[in-house]
Amino acid sequence: MVIKYEPLNRKERIAKLFREAIEAENKRDLDTAKKKLDEILHESIDTEPELYFEACFRLAEIFLDQDNYRGAVKCALRAIYMAPSDDLIRLGFKRLGDMLFIIKSAGKREELSRNMESIKALLKDDELLSSFLDALVGIARGENVEVKFPIKEMNEALELFKG
Numbered sequence: 001m002v003i004k005y006e007p008l009n010r011k012e013r014i015a016k017l018f019r020e021a022i023e024a025e026n027k028r029d030l031d032t033a034k035k036k037l038d039e040i041l042h043e044s045i046d047t048e049p050e051l052y053f054e055a056c057f058r059l060a061e062i063f064l065d066q067d068n069y070r071g072a073v074k075c076a077l078r079a080i081y082m083a084p085s086d087d088l089i090r091l092g093f094k095r096l097g098d099m100l101f102i103i104k105s106a107g108k109r110e111e112l113s114r115n116m117e118s119i120k121a122l123l124k125d126d127e128l129l130s131s132f133l134d135a136l137v138g139i140a141r142g143e144n145v146e147v148k149f150p151i152k153e154m155n156e157a158l159e160l161f162k163g
Helices: 006-026 030-044 049-065 069-082 086-105 109-113 117-123 127-140 152-162
Strands: none
Touching: 006 030, 006 049, 030 049, 049 069, 049 086, 069 086, 069 109, 069 117, 069 127, 086 109, 086 152, 109 127, 117 127, 127 152
């Protein structure tokens, strides 16, 4: 019988990186935290989708703290795109909705109206997420966007951004 230890080692490495990222965040060393989270993204993308999801959102929160609103939304959408379950997709849209509310409250909605091509390219094969991004960009441009999505949390996130 052959026992493989590699996945456990990968999980241990990811856990260590999460600890280091959180410690760096607590020290307000956000560049180090971002590097650690980026390492987690590379380690987990194909093997640990739940950890990838969480690392994307932690990175999005750092971007939000740094007033990099496009970066925050792009990370959140990447997390949702890669989410392995419907529950995580719904949770992702709830978290994204909170971010969109913060962006709107900061008066920075228009920042999401440009330079979204890289995330658009990633989402091009997902009609639902592409449509969501189009609606989001339209709202950011000040357009009157009236669209309903099949996932309640998607509609709620857009309403928070419009409101």
